[in-house]
Amino acid sequence: MKYLLFFFHFYKTFIAWSIIISILIGLLNPQYIPAIVTKFFLILFAWYVTNETSAKRKLTFYKNMGISPIYLFISLLFVDSVFTIFIIFLFKTF
């Protein structure tokens, strides 16, 4: 439960961008696999940027609860993929 709350705080920083990108994918090519692959590479890029810049400091908050960055980013990929599938589903349906 506590992990979920920490993850929610982490996800909050990405959610606006995630919605925008999901809507763009939905408008341009509403297909599940390409959408998830796109999200995978974007999250990989976010992980790289976080590790190589001062944004890395923000991870200390989560590390203090024993949560490693790799867990955070894998959880991010999982939750964001589910969210993306839902948005693509909406685009395909309507």
Added chain:
Amino acid sequence: MVLEVDNIELNFKHKRILSGIYVKAEMGSVTGILGGNGSGKSSLFNIIFGNLKPKYKLVRINGEPILKPLYKTGLVKYLPQYHFVPIGIKIRNIFKLFNVCWSDFVQSFETFEKYKNQKINKLSSGERRVVETYIILKSKSTITILDEPFSHIAPLYVETIINLICEEKERKIILISDHLYKHIIDSADQIYLLKNGTTKEINNLRNLEDYKYLNDGQLD
């Protein structure tokens, strides 16, 4: 419980930052790390916590080597020099997340009562430091690392924090570093000086002058 750190070698490009480190910290005592600017105190703390990967390191708890980053064990809490709590989180939520009692906090720091429902970024830098130091000190852990806990903090609060450190040391291993050396001398039970990338145990405070960390006569 005993935490030992040794065999650390840290280089940045071709510059050697740390080598020949040995620090032993025990539960029930506060271990102070002193050192000039750029001596590697924060790097040492980052290595112990697991934020920074050196060329070599050996961290042991009760003689057992810890091969994964220490933070992954869930035993350690670390107060870095920078503000580590993300902006946008309400103060009461930070206390909930770290399982720290808000009412105990306002008993020690009465002026903070009005901030309960405020977001952390609404506080001044010093006030934010007080909140961060408190949650790190009071949340459940076995090892607490405090990097410059007194910086930007009002003298009135410094005294309270020193008292809290003395309370918490009974059940924790506490590692502390600060440029306000008098506070470290007052609160630490053992002191290491970090100089030329190595640690020197300080058994006599006069050694701080001998090693040129302090000017001659500064302790008088």
